[in-house]
Amino acid sequence: xxxxxxxxxxxxxxxxxxxxxxxxxxxxxxxxxxxxxxxxxxxxxxxxxxxxxxxxxxxxxxxxxxxxxxxxxxxxxxxxxxxxxxxxxxxxxxxxxxxxxxxxxxxxxxxxxxxxxxxxxxxxxxxxxxxxxxxxxxxxxxxxxxxxxxxxxxxxxxxxxxxxxxxxxxxxxxxxxxxxxxxxxxxxxxxxxxxxxxxxxxxxxxxxxxxxxxxxxxxxxxxxxxxxxxxxxxxxxxxxxxxxxxxxxxxxxxxxxxxxxxxxxxxxxxxxxxxxxxxxxxxxxxxxxxxxxxxxxxxxxxxxxxxxxxxxxxxxxxxxxxxxxxxxxxxxxxxxxxxxxxxxxxxxxxxxxxxxxxxxxxxxxxxxxxxxxxxxxxxxxxxxxxxxxxxxxxxxxxxxxxxxxxxxxxxxxxxxxxxxxxxxxxxxxxxxxxxxxxxxxxxxxxxxxxxxxxxxxxxxxxxxxxxxxxxxxxxxxxxxxx
Amino acid sequence: xxxxxxxxxxxxxxxxxxxxxxxxxxxxxxxxxxxxxxxxxxxxxxxxxxxxxxxxxxxxxxxxxxxxxxxxxxxxxxxxxxxxxxxxxxxxxxxxxxxxxxxxxxxxxxxxxxxxxxxxxxxxxxxxxxxxxxxxxxxxxxxxxxxxxxxxxxxxxxxxxxxxxxxxxxxxxxxxxxxxxxxxxxxxxxxxxxxxxxxx
Numbered sequence: 001x002x003x004x005x006x007x008x009x010x011x012x013x014x015x016x017x018x019x020x021x022x023x024x025x026x027x028x029x030x031x032x033x034x035x036x037x038x039x040x041x042x043x044x045x046x047x048x049x050x051x052x053x054x055x056x057x058x059x060x061x062x063x064x065x066x067x068x069x070x071x072x073x074x075x076x077x078x079x080x081x082x083x084x085x086x087x088x089x090x091x092x093x094x095x096x097x098x099x100x101x102x103x104x105x106x107x108x109x110x111x112x113x114x115x116x117x118x119x120x121x122x123x124x125x126x127x128x129x130x131x132x133x134x135x136x137x138x139x140x141x142x143x144x145x146x147x148x149x150x151x152x153x154x155x156x157x158x159x160x161x162x163x164x165x166x167x168x169x170x171x172x173x174x175x176x177x178x179x180x181x182x183x184x185x186x187x188x189x190x191x192x193x194x195x196x197x198x199x200x201x202x203x204x205x206x207x208x209x210x211x212x213x214x215x216x217x218x219x220x221x222x223x224x225x226x227x228x229x230x231x232x233x234x235x236x237x238x239x240x241x242x243x244x245x246x247x248x249x250x251x252x253x254x255x256x257x258x259x260x261x262x263x264x265x266x267x268x269x270x271x272x273x274x275x276x277x278x279x280x281x282x283x284x285x286x287x288x289x290x291x292x293x294x295x296x297x298x299x300x301x302x303x304x305x306x307x308x309x310x311x312x313x314x315x316x317x318x319x320x321x322x323x324x325x326x327x328x329x330x331x332x333x334x335x336x337x338x339x340x341x342x343x344x345x346x347x348x349x350x351x352x353x354x355x356x357x358x359x360x361x362x363x364x365x366x367x368x369x370x371x372x373x374x375x376x377x378x379x380x381x382x383x384x385x386x387x388x389x390x391x392x393x394x395x396x397x398x399x400x401x402x403x404x405x406x407x408x409x410x411x412x413x414x415x416x417x418x419x420x421x422x423x424x425x426x427x428x429x430x431x432x433x434x435x436x437x438x439x440x441x442x443x444x445x446x447x448x449x450x451x452x453x454x455x456x457x458x459x460x461x462x463x464x465x466x467x468x469x470x471x472x473x474x475x476x477x478x479x480x481x482x
Numbered sequence: 483x484x485x486x487x488x489x490x491x492x493x494x495x496x497x498x499x500x501x502x503x504x505x506x507x508x509x510x511x512x513x514x515x516x517x518x519x520x521x522x523x524x525x526x527x528x529x530x531x532x533x534x535x536x537x538x539x540x541x542x543x544x545x546x547x548x549x550x551x552x553x554x555x556x557x558x559x560x561x562x563x564x565x566x567x568x569x570x571x572x573x574x575x576x577x578x579x580x581x582x583x584x585x586x587x588x589x590x591x592x593x594x595x596x597x598x599x600x601x602x603x604x605x606x607x608x609x610x611x612x613x614x615x616x617x618x619x620x621x622x623x624x625x626x627x628x629x630x631x632x633x634x635x636x637x638x639x640x641x642x643x644x645x646x647x648x649x650x651x652x653x654x655x656x657x658x659x660x661x662x663x664x665x666x667x668x669x670x671x672x673x674x675x676x677x678x679x680x681x682x
Binding site for chain 1: 645
């Protein structure tokens with residue numbers, strides 16, 4: 001089904017319409033011009049005939065008889081064969097010559113009326129019942145000896161009509177052909193010229209908040225397309241700046257908040273220790289301290305995320321075994337899971353090597369497991385799996401907990417996003433844990449994906465570039481198994 | 483108050499006289515701050531040390547805590563923050579770092595990795611041991627959850643609010659539940675402390 005509103009269709013339709021219009025006007029002018037030209041030529045031929053008969057034959061008539069005239073004319077013009085009409089009338093003697101009926105029987109020479117006075121020395125058209133038309137030219141002539149003749153010469157229009165019909169037929173066949181050829185060509189050309197726009201669209205679709213530093217290819221055509229790609233690029237740059245501005249702002253703001261918060265916290269701790277005996281005051285200060293701690297954690301997390309986003313965090317990257325890291329980290333988290341009688345199982349393939357910051361990657365594992373523990377009911381199950389798939393290292397943390405509603409799924413990595421506000425605040429999170437995970441993954445050229453079914457559980461999947469195994473790694477991996 | 487312009491003279495001063503607090507910059511001529519710290523601790527000088535540094539990489543931080551630093555401040559810092567940190571350290575008093583620490587009838591041997599209460603041997607996991615060691619080394623001081631995490635765990639566990647609580651509960655069940663008086667005390671909003679006068 002063709003999209004009739006598309007630019008390509010509309011332009012092609014316009015183009016075809018204009019072309020068809022032009023062709024019709026052109027065809028009509030050719031037709032009319034040719035008709036007039038043929039008409040004119042025929043008329044000239046007839047006039048010439050009349051003149052020839054007058055000057056060459058009729059001038060000799062006094063000396064010759066009418067039989068001679070008949071022979072001469074028949075020989076010169078063969079009117080029956082050529083379908084011509086010739087009649088010579090003498091003012092007193094009447095018809096001195098009349099051509100015979102043409103072989104194709106288009107007209108009957110006997111029934112052709114004599115020209116009226118008005119039609120003398122001019123041409124006239126006769127229409128027969130059969131539809132044939134005859135163009136007749138008449139001319140009067142007075143010979144030096146005083147005889148007056150009227151010479152008429154006619155030819156059927158038929159011949160002109162044949163030519164014109166041929167032209168009409170040619171136009172009728174070729175015009176649709178040419179128009180459809182032009183439509184196909186125009187459609188193809190439009191497609192070709194719109195292809196760069198397609199390309200720009202595809203590339204623009206691929207640009208998200210994570211790769212705003214990329215730019216679209218600029219089509220150096222010096223026209224609308226170049227301007228379009230350049231203005232899109234400028235728009236992306238403005239977006240990039242805006243995003244950077246936001247990140248910079250959160251980094252600066254959280255950095256500025258850090259010091260006063262630490263001071264507040266330390267001072268409160270001092271008061272709490274000095275007033276150990278005063279239970280009521282201790283309770284109030286304790287509550288204030290708890291909130292300060294919470295605030296500190298949020299500020300720290302925010303600072304981490306925005307610094308990671310800005311690319312300011314210096315990664316202490318080294319080669320490490322993701323499986324080992326996962327096993328040791330999960331081991332430390334085991335007690336937390338057991339608190340809720342949640343089983344924590346780990347399955348790690350040996351020798352899954354990546355390049356990364358050990359502490360940051362550990363934080364990824366910690367945050368994911370912590371998240372799963374929070375949203376899994378008592379006696380649930382959490383599974384951590386490390387393996388390799390092609391050239392990526394995969395770390396997956398799955399649980400059979402509460403799951404995430406479908407509407408919340410696209411937002412879980414957004415800062416401060418909580419699928420269920422009441423529930424999450426009680427469990428102590430500020431909604432930054434998964435944002436940190438995402439930022440760390442991005443800083444490792446990796447990705448985090450989530451899939452979930454509400455009520456059935458969630459699965460988080462971290463994908464990092466896998467380090468290829470070298471020959472001696474195989475040995476060390478095997479050693480570890482022992 | 484004395485000021486030393488390089489690591490060596492600083493170390494000499496700190497080992498010769500008894501100070502309440504040392505503020506140590508890591509970037510020092512002759513002997514750098516890290517070496518000064520290690521030498522102080524190997525010579526069993528138990529003065530509280532506050533480290534000033536421009537490096538805030540977590541690995542550096544953890545390394546210095548392990549070498550025996552008591553607090554850590556990243557440059558640039560607000561002077562007010564230095565002041566409260568100093569006050570906080572002075573409140574804590576000196577820290578015992580001998581191989582065996584005692585709080586009431588609870589005894590922890592760092593070298594033998596053993597814990598006894600009222601003469602009875604108590605089996606602890608590695609994490610529980612580190613936690614108890616940190617608490618006992620700072621007996622009488624209230625340790626915040628953040629401080630405990632920084633010493634006993636990695637920085638990565640910062641975000642988890644209840645990991646300290648869970649471990650302290652387990653520790654209590656082994657160290658305190660069967661005995662009196664209760665030694666581990668919860669200080670609301672702040673954290674935990676171990677001491678003689680612990681209220682239940």
